[in-house]
Amino acid sequence: MNTSEGLFEDRQYQVDAAIVRIMKRCKSLEHYSLISMLTNQLKFPVKSADLKRRIESLIEREYMERDKDNPNLYNYVP
Structure with a gap:
């Protein structure tokens, strides 16, 4: 694995962690707010x-899901 691949993979984990933290705190968010x-x-x-x-x-x-009534709304799955 070269350096740029490693950096991209590391950043994916950082993005995932940030999304989960935000969703855990807010419970539900629209796409643009997230x-x-x-x-x-x-x-x-x-x-x-x-x-x-x-x-x-x-x-x-299954860390989060789309709202059944509003596809632009995400819900945190505890």
Whole structure:
């Protein structure tokens, strides 16, 4: 693994941890609110497409879910 791959993988874990921390505190958030809070909390630049991929990964791993009535709303899964 080269340095840039290691850095990208490390940052993925940091993004995941930040998303879980925010969702644990807020319980429910709309997509744009979550993205805004993440960009303020993260100490490095990240593309919104990468953030969306990390959110989808956390949904697949059942850390959070989309609201049944509003697809732009995420709910934390305790």
